[in-house]
Amino acid sequence: MLEVLGGSSTLAIVVRTLVVSGTATMLATLVGVPVGYAIARATFRGRTTLLGAVNTGMGMPPVVVGVIVWVLLVRSGPFGDLGLIYTQTAMMLAQFLIATPIVVGVTAASIQALPPRLPDLLAVLGAGGPRTLWLLAREAKLGVLAAIMAAFGAIASEVGASMIVGGNLERSTRVLTTAIVTETSRGEIERALALGLVLLVLSFAVNLTLTAVQQRGSR
Amino acid sequence: MVEVHPHRVSAGQGSPIFCEQSVCGVGKAIAVCRDSQHRSQPTIHSRYPRQLTVQNDPGYPGPLHEELRMINACRLGIALLIALSVPLYGAAQSRASIILATTTSTQDSGLLDDLVPRFERERGIGVKVIAVGTGAALRMAASGDADVILVHAPAAEQRYVDSGDLIDGRLVMHNDYVLVGPSDDPAGLRRAQSIADAMRAIGARSVFVSRGDGSGTHTQELDLWAAAKVDPGSLTKRQETGQGMAATLNVADQMRAYTLTDRGTYLALRRRLGLVILFQGGSTLHNIYHVYAVNPAKHPKVKRREAGAFIDFLVSVPVQRAIAAFKRDVYGESLFFPAALPAGR
Numbered sequence: 175m176l177e178v179l180g181g182s183s184t185l186a187i188v189v190r191t192l193v194v195s196g197t198a199t200m201l202a203t204l205v206g207v208p209v210g211y212a213i214a215r216a217t218f219r220g221r222t223t224l225l226g227a228v229n230t231g232m233g234m235p236p237v238v239v240g241v242i243v244w245v246l247l248v249r250s251g252p253f254g255d256l257g258l259i260y261t262q263t264a265m266m267l268a269q270f271l272i273a274t275p276i277v278v279g280v281t282a283a284s285i286q287a288l289p290p291r292l293p294d295l296l297a298v299l300g301a302g303g304p305r306t307l308w309l310l311a312r313e314a315k316l317g318v319l320a321a322i323m324a325a326f327g328a329i330a331s332e333v334g335a336s337m338i339v340g341g342n343l344e345r346s347t348r349v350l351t352t353a354i355v356t357e358t359s360r361g362e363i364e365r366a367l368a369l370g371l372v373l374l375v376l377s378f379a380v381n382l383t384l385t386a387v388q389q390r391g392s393r
Numbered sequence: 394m395v396e397v398h399p400h401r402v403s404a405g406q407g408s409p410i411f412c413e414q415s416v417c418g419v420g421k422a423i424a425v426c427r428d429s430q431h432r433s434q435p436t437i438h439s440r441y442p443r444q445l446t447v448q449n450d451p452g453y454p455g456p457l458h459e460e461l462r463m464i465n466a467c468r469l470g471i472a473l474l475i476a477l478s479v480p481l482y483g484a485a486q487s488r489a490s491i492i493l494a495t496t497t498s499t500q501d502s503g504l505l506d507d508l509v510p511r512f513e514r515e516r517g518i519g520v521k522v523i524a525v526g527t528g529a530a531l532r533m534a535a536s537g538d539a540d541v542i543l544v545h546a547p548a549a550e551q552r553y554v555d556s557g558d559l560i561d562g563r564l565v566m567h568n569d570y571v572l573v574g575p576s577d578d579p580a581g582l583r584r585a586q587s588i589a590d591a592m593r594a595i596g597a598r599s600v601f602v603s604r605g606d607g608s609g610t611h612t613q614e615l616d617l618w619a620a621a622k623v624d625p626g627s628l629t630k631r632q633e634t635g636q637g638m639a640a641t642l643n644v645a646d647q648m649r650a651y652t653l654t655d656r657g658t659y660l661a662l663r664r665r666l667g668l669v670i671l672f673q674g675g676s677t678l679h680n681i682y683h684v685y686a687v688n689p690a691k692h693p694k695v696k697r698r699e700a701g702a703f704i705d706f707l708v709s710v711p712v713q714r715a716i717a718a719f720k721r722d723v724y725g726e727s728l729f730f731p732a733a734l735p736a737g738r
Contacts, residue, residue, distance in 0.1 A: 200473070248536075249694050254694065359640040
């Protein structure tokens with residue numbers, strides 16, 4: 175089965191998938207962890223509503239995000255002048271929007287699971303705001319890494335948004351999932367299956383790495 | 394960007410205490426203090442404990458695992474950011490490119506995989522091929538979301554020419570539509586005298602799989618039902634896939650159903666399909682592809698020069714010859730017939 179993967183295009187697709195979904199996951203982590211922390215720790219009116227909205231966002235259909243981003247970025251749309259439609263940047267943006275609620279939601283849940291007086295304790299020990307966040311994130315490592323893995327898993331396996339905003343262009347925006355759709359539609363089932371296997375292996379490798387970090391020192 | 398400053402900060406009785414201060418990027422310094430045997434619980438200070446005497450000490454045990462890990466993670470993060478910003482920067486700086494909205498048939502048959510890289514190489518202009526149906530391609534043109542379109546529904550195209558959205562139309566190539574179905578031909582299409590007969594025979598009792606996506610082929614199918622005086626909405630065994638030609642052929646194949654397809658896509662997929670051609674011929678089944686530029690006077694963001702270059706390229710003699718030769722050696726017949734070659738070729 176693996177001979178159908180020959181050629182440099184498969185490697186390019188794998189690298190592209192990693193770059194697009196990896197960047198989106200990283201950006202979602204940078205935004206989502208502080209926001210999740212803030213929601214978990216702060217008390218304000220509408221907090222429950224906000225958490226409910228975040229949890230809804232965790233189940234947001236990627237294809238809906240794709241259509242929204244397409245409408246915004248297409249040439250006749252409000253951000254059409256940026257020329258971002260059918261680029262990897264557009265895909266990263268869509269995937270970032272899909273991944274962020276997942277990171278926020280899982281992070282908030284795991285921070286809430288920490289002993290409630292821990293932040294006060296850290297403050298007494300002299301830790302400032304950003305440092306408290308960092309130390310709490312380390313305490314909530316299991317949860318935060320689970321958030322990152324869930325986010326990467328969701329966007330690397332998503333096809334609708336990538337297809338719509340990326341356009342599935344052979345040499346610039348075709349990623350593993352959209353390539354699988356194309357090959358299936360062309361009747362190249364062996365190649366579609368082989369690419370599916372590659373996606374699974376890739377997901378496993380990324381998750382294994384993150385799991386290793388997550389589990390280190392936890393026993 | 395990453396520094397570790399190990400310092401001996403106190404020299405009381407027992408093990409000396411060491412502090413490490415790590416700085417990553419512009420982040421805040423973190424000092425971690427513990428004894429040299431790593432026995433005591435580390436105490437963490439957000440600021441360096443300046444009140445203690447600080448001196449370099451040869452007894453320093455080296456950075457602790459935890460700190461090393463933190464610093465390495467920081468380094469890795471910075472390296473990744475730099476590495477990832479390169480392709481982003483590159484994408485932003487890339488050459489001019491146009492958006493070509495076209496039909497799935499030109500994409501699924503592989504024709505554009507042949508022609509587009511050649512155009513990009515020869516003219517130095519990138520092409521983003523968005524394979525949708527003719528209907529969607531026309532709507533993209535009408536909103537100025539494409540620069541050039543390659544489509545095959547002449548009547549629908551004319552409306553957009555009249556509205557001033559499309560200009561510089563050129564005939565590029567043609568082939569024909571065929572009715573395909575299971576080889577045992579339950580509806581008896583092989584005996585049909587005309588395309589209207591054939592459509593009525595299918596409508597009477599057979600499963601028909603329609604594109605249902607507003608594409609040129611879908612439009613053609615609806616025209617054929619209308620000409621045969623059959624209301625497609627009344628056919629209980631007619632299904633719509635809403636997908637491209639290749640996907641629809643696969644569905645029809647699995648359902649042992651009839652469908653209408655352009656010859657090019659069918660030939661390109663034939664070796665994987667159990668479907669055979671059951672009705673063909675006649676001017677009604679003619680399938681004509683035109684290329685148009687989107688009117689820059691109406692849609693100012695359109696790249697007029699690059700779109701014009703693509704049109705000139707498609708109708709140029711060498712490319713027209715390449716269209717005629719496309720996969721002819723594989724299938725024994727042409728998938729597309731060039732239409733813009735001068736007389737005598």
